[in-house]
Amino acid sequence: xxxxxxxxxxxxxxxxxxxxxxxxxxxxxxxxxxxxxxxxxxxxxxxxxxxxxxxxxxxxxxxxxxxxxxxxxxxxxxxxxxxxxxxxxxxxxxxxxxxxxxxxxxxxxxxxxxxxxxxxxxxxxxxxxxxxxxxxxxxxxxxxxxxxxxxxxxxxxxxxxxxxxxxxxxxxxxxxxxxxxxxxxxxxxxxxxxxxxxxxxxxxxxxxxxxxxxxxxxxxxxxxxxxxxxxxxxxxxxxxxxxxxxxxxxxxxxxxxxxxxxxxxxxxxxxxxxxxxxxxxxxxxxxxxxxxxxxxxxxxxxxxxxxxxxxxxxxxxxxxxxxxxxxxxx
Numbered sequence: 001x002x003x004x005x006x007x008x009x010x011x012x013x014x015x016x017x018x019x020x021x022x023x024x025x026x027x028x029x030x031x032x033x034x035x036x037x038x039x040x041x042x043x044x045x046x047x048x049x050x051x052x053x054x055x056x057x058x059x060x061x062x063x064x065x066x067x068x069x070x071x072x073x074x075x076x077x078x079x080x081x082x083x084x085x086x087x088x089x090x091x092x093x094x095x096x097x098x099x100x101x102x103x104x105x106x107x108x109x110x111x112x113x114x115x116x117x118x119x120x121x122x123x124x125x126x127x128x129x130x131x132x133x134x135x136x137x138x139x140x141x142x143x144x145x146x147x148x149x150x151x152x153x154x155x156x157x158x159x160x161x162x163x164x165x166x167x168x169x170x171x172x173x174x175x176x177x178x179x180x181x182x183x184x185x186x187x188x189x190x191x192x193x194x195x196x197x198x199x200x201x202x203x204x205x206x207x208x209x210x211x212x213x214x215x216x217x218x219x220x221x222x223x224x225x226x227x228x229x230x231x232x233x234x235x236x237x238x239x240x241x242x243x244x245x246x247x248x249x250x251x252x253x254x255x256x257x258x259x260x261x262x263x264x265x266x267x268x269x270x271x272x273x274x275x276x277x278x279x280x281x282x283x284x285x286x287x288x289x290x291x292x293x294x295x296x297x298x299x300x301x302x303x304x305x306x307x308x309x310x311x312x313x314x315x316x317x318x319x320x321x322x323x324x325x326x327x328x329x330x
Contacts (some may be wrong), residue, residue: 003075004213005102007041010230012223013175013215014251015241016043016079016106016149019284023068024272027141028248030072032264038223040215041237042076043149044069049082049091050117063278067098075101077147081109083118083129083152085136090232092140102172103141104134109180123180124154127165134169145172147218152193153180158202159193164210167204173213175239189211189218195232199292215239223253237289246291258296262319265292269312282311298322 009229011017014021014029020031026042035038047066069076078095080103082088092103107130109120123130137146148171152159157180166174176197178189194216205211217239226238244250248264256264265288272285290307293299305318 001143002172003041004145005210008039009236010227011237012038012040012226012251013217013237013239013283014040014042014244015217015239016046016104016289017241018045020245020287021045022272022275022280022284023065023070024268024275025248025288026076027070027271027275028185028252028264028268029244032069032254032256033251034072034246034247036252036254038254039248042073043104044076044078045111046079046081047091049080049087050084052058052080052089052091052094062279065276067095067100068275069100077102077104079104079106079149080134080137081106081114083126085129085132087137088133089140091140092137092144092146096142096144097242098141099143102145104138104147104149104175105137107148107175109182110184116327119198121151121154124158124181125163126150128160128291131165131169134171138169139255144303147173147175151174151177151179151181151253152190152197154178155182157190159196163197163200164204166203167201171212171239173215175215175217178216178218188205191216191218192228194229198234213237218239222250246288246294251269259323261292262323266290266312266316268292269315273312282309285309285315298326 042212045066051059062322067078078100080091097104106120107123113121114120148166148260176194178191179192198214201212201214213236215237216229216233216235220229220238220240221243226240230238240250249256269285282319286307293303302322309315309318
């Protein structure tokens with residue numbers, strides 16, 4: 001079953017972000033967003049298809065950690081990247097074997113090491129290979145729907161040309177980051193281009209009932225903001241990325257108190273240790289500290305203390321001390 005076809009529009013998507021939306025954070029998001037009525041699609045961190053093919057036993061275990069997920073995260077899509085169709089096919093087959101609901105191909109990552117391989121955003125400059133990779137993913141994924149996450153161009157906006165090339169392969173969905181590779185995140189996302197993409201898609205499929213879904217991405221800070229973007233652009237769905245930082249409730253409309261945020265930060269730290277069991281550096285959690293801890297008196301001092309923490313026990317000690325001192329001040 002193509003789960004994308006069952007979603008109520010507009011739908012929302014939890015963006016894949018390396019070393020951010022890992023198994024621990026996705027579990028926390030599922031608990032606090034789905035638990036407060038949120039409905040959304042989950043993506044894994046992007047995972048190297050080459051690594052899934054060639055990595056030794058130790059490397060395989062590390063990569064497979066990215067493919068670890070819980071039932072509450074469904075529908076969940078495995079995102080993979082490579083410039084080699086055969087590797088994409090095998091990685092998509094692994095995703096099928098692991099029980100994912102879909103497979104997504106990253107064609108938008110600007111990381112130099114990824115582009116050096118000819119993968120990520122580099123595929124925008126190699127349309128024939130991009131199509132071959134999508135077809136290979138479909139072959140490996142079996143009945144799972146295959147989607148693509150990309151940008152509106154490489155050095156300049158090439159939306160119609162690039163999008164049409166992708167649409168020719170009939171992917172289930174295309175997520176468009178509303179910036180070019182060259183722009184990175186240095187300029188505001190150009191959401192007028194998402195509206196253009198919807199029009200291009202509609203013209204391409206004409207009167208056909210089944211159409212590739214268009215998902216807009218870029219600078220979306222909340223579900224409420226996502227609804228506005230969907231309405232103004234006509235996008236079928238909206239992907240939320242940095243709006244999730246420090247806010248596991250971001251995929252719902254719930255607004256947490258400071259005490260709730262700090263309590264969940266402790267829970268998140270505990271879960272990180274439990275899930276990764278020393279196989280991933282606890283320093284990764286520092287990416288979350290500044291986002292959980294902002295906008296209140298004493299936030300700077302608390303952030304500094306948290307950045308020095310080496311494990312979850314220290315995080316709990318620092319936060320409980322802060323809360324006790326705050327009550328004392330009152």
